[in-house]
Amino acid sequence: MNTVVAPEFTFTEEEKNSIKRELREIGTNPYKDYKPFRRVVREYSATLAGTRLSDFVAEVKERDQLEHPCVTMGNCPIDDDIPFLDFENAVEDKRARKTTYVSEAFLQVFAELAGQHAIGYMNVNDGDVFQDIHPLKRLSDSQSQKALNDIAFHKDLANHFVRPDWVNIVGLRASHENRIYTSFTRNKDVIDNLDDRTLEILSKPIFYTPFDDLSKDGGRVLLGEADYHPVIGGAGPNDVRVFENRTLGLNPEAQTALYKLFKTLHRHKQRFNISPGMFLGEANNESIHCKENHIVNDIEALQHRWLQKTVNVRDVNDHAEHLVSGTDYLING
Numbered sequence: 001m002n003t004v005v006a007p008e009f010t011f012t013e014e015e016k017n018s019i020k021r022e023l024r025e026i027g028t029n030p031y032k033d034y035k036p037f038r039r040v041v042r043e044y045s046a047t048l049a050g051t052r053l054s055d056f057v058a059e060v061k062e063r064d065q066l067e068h069p070c071v072t073m074g075n076c077p078i079d080d081d082i083p084f085l086d087f088e089n090a091v092e093d094k095r096a097r098k099t100t101y102v103s104e105a106f107l108q109v110f111a112e113l114a115g116q117h118a119i120g121y122m123n124v125n126d127g128d129v130f131q132d133i134h135p136l137k138r139l140s141d142s143q144s145q146k147a148l149n150d151i152a153f154h155k156d157l158a159n160h161f162v163r164p165d166w167v168n169i170v171g172l173r174a175s176h177e178n179r180i181y182t183s184f185t186r187n188k189d190v191i192d193n194l195d196d197r198t199l200e201i202l203s204k205p206i207f208y209t210p211f212d213d214l215s216k217d218g219g220r221v222l223l224g225e226a227d228y229h230p231v232i233g234g235a236g237p238n239d240v241r242v243f244e245n246r247t248l249g250l251n252p253e254a255q256t257a258l259y260k261l262f263k264t265l266h267r268h269k270q271r272f273n274i275s276p277g278m279f280l281g282e283a284n285n286e287s288i289h290c291k292e293n294h295i296v297n298d299i300e301a302l303q304h305r306w307l308q309k310t311v312n313v314r315d316v317n318d319h320a321e322h323l324v325s326g327t328d329y330l331i332n333g
Contacts, residue, residue, distance in 0.1 A: 004181075004271045007074030007278065009056045016277075019053075020077035023105040030104050031095050034120075034129055034329065041105050045112035057113040060281075066188050066238055069287035072272060073279040078103045082172050082276075087303050088137045090146075091125050103170055104130045107310045110281065116166050116312035121157075121331045122324065129329060133169065133307035143246065145309070148302060151291040152244035153185070153265050155284050156311055159209050159226045159241065162319045162331045164311035167289075168281045171274040172308055175301035181271040184282055184289040187240045189268035191232065194260060201257040202231040209247040231261065240288055274307055284311075 011019075022044055030037040048054045060071050079102040086093040107130065111118045120127040131145065139146035143154070156167050174180065191199065205228045228250065231242045244262055249255035265288065272280050282289060296302055313319060316328055324330040 004273060005070070005072055007072045009053075009072070010074040011053075011076060013075070015052065016075050016077050019106070019109075020080075020102055023077060023102045023109075024079075024100055026101055026105055028101075030101055030108075030130055031128055037101070037104075038108060038118075038329075041108040042112050044105075045109050048109070048113065054113055057110065061114055065283040065286045066186070069186055069283035070184055070270075070272075071279075071281040074277065076170055076277045076279045077106050078170060078172055078277055082306065084304055085132075085134060085306070087135065090132060090134045090136050091128075094132060094134075103172055103308050107168055107170060107308065110168055110279070111310060111312055114166075114281075116168075116314070117316045117329070118310040118312050119162070119164070119316065119319075119329050119331055121160075121162075121333060123333060127324075127330050129310060131309050131311070133305075133309055135303050135305070143243070147291070150293050152246070153262065153288050153290040154243040154246075155241065155288055158243060159211065159229060161333060162313070162322050163235070164284045165314045166281060166312040167284050167309060168312065169274060169279065169307050169309040171276045171278045172306040174273075174275050174305050174307075175298050177298035178293070178302060178305070179273065179295035180302075180305060181292040181294050182274050182280060182289060183269040183271045183292055184287045185265045185269045186287050187238050188286075190240055190261065190264050190288075191238060193264050193268065198257045198260050199232060201253055202261060203233045204254070205230050206250045206254045207231050207242075207247055207258070208250065209241070209243050231258070235285065239285060242288070244290070 026037065026040050028037040028040060079100045081100065083097040108118065118129050120129040125131055133145040135148040136146035140148035143151055157163050207230065208228055209226055211226050229241055232240055234241050242261065247258065249258050274280055319331065322331050322333060324332045
């Protein structure tokens with residue numbers, strides 16, 4: 001398959017600029033005062049009832065996520081001034097130099113309209129809700145959102161005790177000289193295209209995946225060792241829990257089943273080119289994704305590619321035991 005997916009909803013210039021004007025006026029810094037920021041955005045989101053955006057997101061909410069795990073939008077509102085960030089200290093540089101928060105507010109608007117609850121993790125950017133898919137020198141060779149090169153197929157925080165239900169991404173900067181894809185495969189396409197014996201093996205707790213690089217990098221909370229787990233069926237009959245090139249089968253038969261799984265993932269993947277103003281929302285438990293550096297003609301520009309994302313859950317009360325005391329969004333881990 002390997003098709004390149006076009007946006008299914010595109011903002012008109014008038015719609016984009018109208019929303020941008022409103023979001024640009026939000027002066028609250030989400031990296032210092034997230035809850036007041038969320039409150040202002042939530043109030044604004046309520047005024048969008050009856051708009052094309054609100055109607056589109058309402059339709060998205062009614063979809064069968066196993067059949068349609070991804071939503072795509074184009075010409076979305078983002079900031080006019082997108083600073084170039086320090087390759088060695090991108091997160092700190094962003095906090096210091098990004099003075100408008102249109103992209104952050106837009107991600108929050110979508111979450112509000114879609115009935116999603118954005119969360120942060122103590123071990124990821126000190127708990128920031130708005131995270132950056134932006135290369136970082138010391139993690140450039142990692143398998144994390146700070147990587148410079150390809151990131152193999154995975155789910156976000158697949159073996160964390162709080163796995164997000166959705167991952168939403170908006171593009172801020174990308175070079176026309178490069179073609180970098182965020183590619184995804186539906187869980188359904190994996191399960192429907194593997195033989196019964198392979199599915200049986202993949203359903204056994206005979207696989208091991210280490211915790212993701214970013215959660216372990218300078219994390220405030222020690223996570224210990226990850227448990228052995230099944231690849232298929234752990235959190236539900238259609239769950240696929242795997243990290244390509246990191247998940248290991250504990251015996252030769254399990255490893256062979258993994259090889260078949262990875263071939264299936266690549267055979268059925270769809271690609272999305274997240275250019276500035278493009279949005280991809282993905283159901284994290286109904287699909288699996290990767291990053292592919294398809295064409296790289298400008299290596300320096302690759303260091304400045306910048307996407308922004310939130311990870312979101314359906315109901316934060318389901319994770320109350322893991323929340324930092326006094327918060328309704330910050331995961332202690």
